[in-house]
């Protein structure tokens with residue numbers, strides 16, 4: 001095996017671009033194929049927490065990140081009359097546990113572009129392309145691309161998100177997909193601003209429904225609809241087209257109260273809510289994230305779900321650990337002059353990726369019982385308790401709801417370039 005590896009990454013989202021960043025800095029020959037015809041910059045607001053903040057800084061990207069930061073002041077909980085029942089401010093120190101609103105909020109497209117811009121001069125990006133199939137032996141993996149051409153690589157990485165095709169091909173294509181539903185559906189889209197400030201607002205309606213708004217620019221509001229249960233109608237709609245999806249959500253929220261009427265009206269106007277996206281919320285849980293020379297990173301491997309607040313952090317952390325373990329194990333290959341020896345080192349790098357990251361992922365994926373009061377009475381108790389917690393300044397969101405409060409030390413890799421300080 002040559003000192004540098006020829007690596008193919010399938011998926012140019014957050015985790016794929018972050019991995020391409022590190023691997024190209026190490027001098028490897030890296031190609032990213034992205035199915036979308038251009039960089040896929042849609043998506044709403046994301047945040048970084050704990051080790052995700054640390055790793056973004058180690059990538060030397062804090063300045064770029066800060067320049068695109070969303071200035072959300074905190075999260076409030078309102079009742080059906082719009083009255084504020086609780087408020088949790090952002091923790092502006094940027095240190096320790098973040099609240100619901102972190103000091104590191106950003107739109108998904110901006111983060112994706114920052115990672116791409118920092119990478120594109122050293123990585124070959126091919127848009128409108130995907131991996132059709134692959135075959136591997138001990139020494140390489142041969143990939144068949146969607147345009148009919150073929151390529152041979154030392155390593156294939158699936159960074160193709162929650163519904164990863166690479167994962168399905170890596171496991172048996174006919175076998176069960178390790179995606180576990182959290183019995184929750186979500187829809188998100190942009191609507192014109194009326195009176196919203198730079199604050200996240202959460203409203204719990206009856207019958208397991210929730211509405212959530214956030215604002216990131218002068219004219220637009222992000223709207224989120226939640227349904228916390230199983231629904232055949234939503235399940236069928238997720239597999240159907242956008243018009244049908246909007247229709248089902250609109251029916252479901254017709255009598256939800258608060259701003260429901262305005263939000264579903266804007267949602268149904270396709271020229272306004274043209275970024276509408278809906279999916280079932282769930283987690284990907286696997287015993288091992290690699291098979292031979294194929295390995296998964298980010299949501300494809302261990303999607304924790306938006307319910308944890310740790311999806312983007314997990315993507316950045318996973319990319320860092322995978323690159324770090326490859327650097328660490330393959331650096332020693334200087335002295336190895338036969339292919340079998342080098343292949344063994346790559347195998348041990350992937351094994352170390354699995355074992356180093358496992359304690360992080362299993363803590364992130366641990367969910368408390370998501371208690372959702374279904375009745376009006378339950379909701380008024382919920383609003384009372386959350387108001388009490390806010391007035392006592394109990395950071396229940398960072399500590400008990402989101403999965404940020406985990407015990408895991410970010411590994412240090414002397415072999416990775418030192419690009420930014422962690423202070």
Ligand SMILES: Cc1cc2nc3c(=O)[nH]c(=O)nc-3n(C[C@H](O)[C@H](O)[C@H](O)COP(=O)(O)OP(=O)(O)OC[C@H]3O[C@@H](n4cnc5c(N)ncnc54)[C@H](O)[C@@H]3O)c2cc1C
Nearest residue numbers: 011012013014015035043044130160161298299311312315
């Ligand atoms: C369009 C979009 C919008 C999103 N919006 C939000 C949001 O509002 N809030 C939130 O919390 N999370 C959102 N997410 C998910 C969030 O980005 C991830 O949870 C997290 O950042 C981890 O990123 P990832 O790179 O593992 O996955 P993703 O960000 O999902 O990236 C996967 C990438 O792989 C590409 N891809 C998929 N299949 C193939 C294929 N077969 N071949 C080649 N490329 C492929 C996708 O186009 C995408 O660019 C969104 C993801 C996408 C793709």
Ligand SMILES: *[C@@H]1O[C@H](CO)[C@@H](O)[C@H](O)[C@H]1NC(C)=O
Nearest residue numbers: 090091092093095096097395
């Ligand atoms: C913010 O986080 C720091 C560091 O953990 C903590 O000391 C401080 O009390 C927090 N501030 C608020 C307002 O919660």
Ligand SMILES: *[C@@H]1O[C@H](CO)[C@@H](O)[C@H](O)[C@H]1NC(C)=O
Nearest residue numbers: 126129145146147148149150
């Ligand atoms: C497929 O795409 C690659 C990358 O753009 C290109 O080099 C190759 O010639 C294409 N193959 C075919 C058969 O079109």
Ligand SMILES: *[C@@H]1O[C@H](CO)[C@@H](O)[C@H](O)[C@H]1NC(C)=O
Nearest residue numbers: 331332334335413414415416
């Ligand atoms: C990589 O390996 C070389 C030779 O074995 C060694 O001298 C060097 O210190 C290693 N690099 C790092 C960063 O550990």
